[in-house]
Structures are given as structure tokens and as C-alpha cells.
Amino acid sequence: MDGRRARLMSPFILMGEKLRGGPLKPWRPGVEDILVIPEFMITAAMTAFPQSRLGVFVQNPFAFQEAHAESMERGLDIRERADWFLGVSQICLDQFELLNIQTGHHLPVSMKPEDFPFREEKERLITYMPRKRSAEARQIVDTLERRGKLKGYRIQELDNMPRLNVSDHLQRSQFFISLLRMESIGFPAAEAMAAGCIVVGYTGLGGREYFTPETGIPVTEDDTLGLVHALEAAVAEYAAAPARLDAIRRHASAVVNANYNSDTFETALLKIWRELDAA
Template identity: 45%
Template sequence: MAEAIEAFDGMNIAVFVQNPFSLMTSCHRALERGFNPKTHVRFWFGIADVCRSHLSVLGLEPSAIFPVTMKPQEFPFQTCKEKLITYMPRKRPWEAALIADALGRRNKLLGYRIEALENMPRAEVARKLSSTRIFISLLKHEALGFPAAEAMAAGCIVVGFDGLGTAEYFDKDVGVPVTEGDVAALVTAVEQTVNEYEADPTRLDIMRLKASQRVNNRYSVSAFQIGVLDAWNQFNDTLDDQGL
């Protein structure tokens, strides 16, 4: 942000906020260099409620907030699943290693196997999620982290961290959220989920269907297109009102 303000001095600047944590860092860096984002940036856009709340804390008002899409149609809901637990270790590699080791060592998974999804093309991830019954969410510092949404769309039971912004769609009605950073609680939650499903899958099957429906409704391509057009119209109206 500081670089843009410096490079385009005196010009109208618009900032697109994809991550509130990056926003805070960028604003701090701009202030250190003597630039006040509130006076130098005219328009702010964001992709999630958490972007709005962070802009508000900084005394900034977004011109528009609209959802992006993770193309849920590429992760179709699957009713029948394998005894498979998967996770993506990229954001939390050391926590992922500890969790996988603990789950394997404690021997409470009733025949479920654990597999990391990494270094895979998107189509292969979709194929793996179609077979996955339980997906461990290792989201971290997100505005809208989509690995959990992709898993929900595919009909997985999602257990784990919401990464802050992803709480917008990942809550106890559609998954098993765990307190941020609590690795021990996450391990226990996975084991409890396995036990419940094997004893009586009814509640969890209803929950994962609801999760898929929520993700498909909120983050579809059509919802994204409608949101972008609405944001552009708001932006255009603001330009007209200000004679720009």
C-alpha cells in the first residue's frame, strides 16, 4: 500500500482487501513511512465480513464487500465415503505433523487411515475429497480460506481451525470448529467424530449435507458474478457522486 501511495501520489487509489492480516501489516507499514491510508486511499473493497470488521477498526469504510468463489461445482457432494481422514499441511506444517502422528499413535481411529493432500493438482484434490469422510481444517490467518469449503462441498465432515475469516461459513451447525491453535483439542475432536459416526452417523450426515448446501449457495460462480456487478455499480455511483 505504501508503495502504491508513493508511486501514484495525488491520484485516487482503490485497495482490494483479500486478507485482513495483510491489511493490518500494510497499513502499519504505510503509517511508518508517513502515509495515512485514511487520507490517501479513496476506495476499499473486501471479500468477507472479516475484511469489513478490520477496515472498521482502522476507521475505514469499505466501498463494497463481495464473496469470491471456490467453484463448488468442481467438488460435487458425495454420499458414500471411505474410512479416510485427509488434511492439507501447507499453512501449518509442524502442527499437521504433530496431529497426524498423534492420531496414528493413539490408535483410536477405528480403521480410518490418514492422508496428507499436498503437491496435487486441483482435480486430484477434488478426487481425494470425494472419498474423504473427515477433513481436518488447518486454516490460518484467512479472510476466506477455501480448503474447508471445498471439503464441505464434497460432503466431508470438517473438523478443525477456521482461520478467523472462515468462521463466516464454518461453524458448529455445519462442522466441528476447534479453538484456534489448540492442537490437543483438534486431535480429540477428530477421534470423537470418528466414534460418533461409527456409532450413529445420522447427525453428522445431516450436518455435512447442510454444509455442502451452504457453501454452494454462498460461494457459487453466480453469487460471485452478482457480487462483483453490485460492487462495481456501487463504485460507479460513488465516482458519479464525487464527480470523478
Template identity: 35%
Template sequence: MPGRVFFVVPRVSYACGGVNITIQFADILRRSGVDAYLIVERADYRYEFVSYDVPTVYCPIGPAALRLGKRDRMLKTLNWRPPGKARNPRVQPGPDDIIVIPEVQYPAQRARFAGCPWILMNQSTTIMAETCARTGYGDLAADPTHIGTIATSEAALRTVRALADPDAVRVPLALDGDRYGHVERKRKLISYMPRRRADQVHIIVDLLRAHPALEGYEFQPIHGMTGAEVDACLRESLLFLSFSHQEGFGLPPAEAMAMGCLTIGYAGVGGQEFFTKATGFPIPEDDIAEYVTRVVEVVTAYERDPAPLDALRRGASQAILGRYTRAATQEALLNFWNRLEFRTNPA
């Protein structure tokens, strides 16, 4: 059996859904008796946007290694936080340990932890595809230290199975627990995540602000908030505008549905597994006119008779919370873990 398990966490300055899920998986393993940790590159860095009990340790990695594993345009969104008060213990993983590497930092971190058994954790479609285009189809199969791959969504699983590892396993993320739950009473607040499709965000939001049917509605971007602040905003929001783009899953619209928001917008590939006409109002890709028209129609209908739309958002919350449970995540993750053929001394 392996020694310690280290989940690689990048140093980011904003709430990141992928990091939240990484912490969730590490927490499940640790509570199940696995000696799991988060590993970062600095002694003074701690991801601060959700609360968690998984210990953070550090091993100097360096921005150069990080850059090798990310698309150039994504680097522009990685902002380093200033030094904090955290003092993480320093570690040096060895051949008896396992490294869990996110797709955004593969293959750089594989090279950094050469000699350690490692698991690929894929939460993306486009990033994984671009990485495979650089490294080649047989890259994982030719690596004796690679011991398994997990994917967190249907789209991420299809991508990694087709391009990198046909034996990859789906481990769904969880959206239940204390954070999420349907909220019946809402106010005239429209929230949205502006990190994707910035050009369309400005156009669509400006058009909606100016529309007379939305008089009295407030608009609130949720970028740059802590997890608690996002939750508070979604609890109050009647509508959520989704600008998902080339997502592996797309957490913001799923979280909005779980909180009882009427969700309108783009599914962004990965969101197609949950964002349907039964749970919201999906808009065809890049159709700005349809997007604005649908928001106006939904608001107008709600002002006239809220009961049918209240029923829709209640049903969407039940669908999300009933499907993406911690119990399902734990079962899938532990099944994967127990089936692994651990290689504690790879050649």
C-alpha cells in the same frame, strides 16, 4: 469510464486461494463487458493451478517491489517457478487504466503503478493490519488515486474498515459451479492442508495415526496439488482437518464442507462466518488435546452409526453452496463497479 482493468497476480509456485479468488473476480468483470486482465511480472509466467480464460499480460515489476508488500515470514513461502512456455504480451498501464492491488502487495504495487487509479482488494486480516501499522491510518484517504476497496469476507471487511477505508465494500467469494458439490460416498481418507501451523500439524497427525480408533484410515496432505487434484482428494475424503490460522476467510475448510467432508479443526478468525457447530466441529484455538479427542469421537461415532453425521455433512454442503454463489458474487461486484467514481486522470 476507465480503459483496461489489471488484477495484480503474484508469481507463486503453489495453488493459492487468494489468487483463485482474484481470477474469479477478473473473470466476472470480463464476462460482464469490462476489459479485464491478470498482470504478472514476467512474460513466461502463468498461474497454472486452476483453469481460466482471463488473458494474462505482463509488466516488469521485480521481486524488490514484491518484498515491500509482504510480511517477512510470508516471503519464505513464495517460491518462484522456473521459466515456462507462456509468452504474455507486455503492457504499460496508464492513467486511463485501473489497477486492482491485493493487500499482500500493497503499498509496493501502488508505488510501481503511480499515477494509475487503483482499487485495494483485501482478503486478509493480519497482513492488512501489519500494513496499516507501517503506513498509518490516513494513508488511503490521503491518496487521490485510490478509488475504492473491496473485501472478500466478514473478517477482512471489519479489518480494512477499522484500519484503512471505512467505505470498503464486501464482495463475497463464490464456491459453487462445476468444481463443488456434495459427495455422498466416501472412503476412510482424512485430508488436511499443512501450510499453516506446521508444528501442530505434525503433532496432531502423528497422534491420530497412532490411535487405534483410526486404524485403517489414510492421511493425505493437499499442499502442492493442482486444483483438480485437490478436488479429487476432497471428493474421496470422509474427514478434513482444518489448521486455519489468522485467515481472512480460509478456503480449504469451506471447500471441504462443500464436497461433503466432516470438517474438524480451527476456524482461524475468518472462518468463523461459516465454520460453526451446525457445519462442522470447530476446535478452540491451539487446543491440541481437544482437537485429537474430537477427531477420535467423530470417527468412533461414524463407525457406530453414520446416519447423523452424514446428515450433518450434507447440511454443511448445502449451507456453503447456498451462501457462496457466483450469482451473489457477481451482483455485489457489479454493484461496486457501477458505483465507482472513476478518476481517469488523477492529479
């Protein structure tokens, strides 16, 4: 549940809990307790628990930036209250540096690349996920089909589809259009890379830690025509001389599998836990 939706739903969730179990009993954290809070709730937490120790889990650096600005307007500075911060990506660490946070830790999350195995043989298929940019996605598809430069490729939307089906489509896709937007990391492009797609499109900013010219074809954020041109050029190049793009997609799959697997996540989590426990 994203931050805005969580804020809207919280009163109804609490009401449901009260109806199911009777009046909610007040809870007060002990002196040694540390409340771990998501980044969008820092103002509420500092207000509700002014004496409690806090730890902040930052999954969305953009929400964190807004929440921090809001709390500062109220005279509350999470940097003075939190014992530590956890960030799931490099852009979260960048936000920590921007705010001069010295107690930040990197907890790299996993998108389980083993669920998206690399496939060498592909179909003339271009896939995309429209969730973050639905209007732009429609425009891109309409433009590509109207211009007629896709050399027999068909375009398919991946939406409201079970994970297993998404994996199957990505394994069959030669190209994937990345429509990431304001991401902490953004895993649709990583999933496509793991499966062996040539990824063309936006990094969503946070995706820059894995989506580079060495692993795909990144396009300037929000440059819709630039994305169309880049995809058409990639299709033409692959038809004429596929070796460079094949090398890129193999390298991309290796990078994603090396950096976002479950073992990497578990190792980092245990290391951070030991560090925090010893502090």
C-alpha cells in the same frame, strides 16, 4: 503469489520486462484514473503516486493491518487517500470497521463448489492439507496413529496434487482435518464441505463466516490436542450414531454452494462496479 513473495520478486520481474522490451517508459496516471492496488502495497502506492486516486483491494486483512501500521508510521493514511476499498470476506469487513473505513465493499469470492460435488457414500478416509501448518500436521498424524482410536480409518495428505485429484479425494473422504491459519476466508475447508466431508479443525479466523458448529466441528485456533480429541470423538460418534454428523455435512455443503458459487461472485462484482461507476 502471496504479499511477501510478491515484494521480493517485483525487482526481478521489472528487470525481466526491461530486458525483454528495452528501457521501461515512465507512466503517469491521469487525473480521472484510479489505481487499484493490493493491500500490501498501500505505502508504496501512496509514496509513488501522491496525487493519484486510489482503490484498495483487500484479500488478506492481516497483511492490510501490517501495511496500514507501516504507512501510518510514515505519516501516510490510506483512509484519507483511497476512494474505496474492496474486501473478499467478512473478516476484511471487520478490518474496515476496526479502522473506521466507511467506503468498504464486500466482494465475495468463489471457490467454484461445483468442482467439488457432494458424495453421500464415503470411504474410511481422513484427509488434510499441510501447507499452512506442516509441522503441526505431522504431529497430529503421528499422535492419531499412535493413539489408535480411528477405528480403521486411514489418513492421507493432500499436497502437490492437481485440483481434479483433490476433488476426487475429498469426495471419498469421510473426515477432513482443517489446518487453516490466519485466513481471509480459507477455502480448503469449504471445498471439503462441498464434497460432503465432516470437517474438524481450525477456522483460520476468516473461515468463521462459513465454518461454524452448524457446518462442522471447529476447534480453538492452535489447540493441537483439542483437534486430536475432537477428531477422535467425531470418529467414535459416527460409528455409533451417524445421523447428526450426516446432517451437519449435508447442511455444510448446501451453505458453501449457496454462498460461494460463481453466480454470487459475478452478481456482487457487477453491483459494486455499478455503484463505483455512479459515485
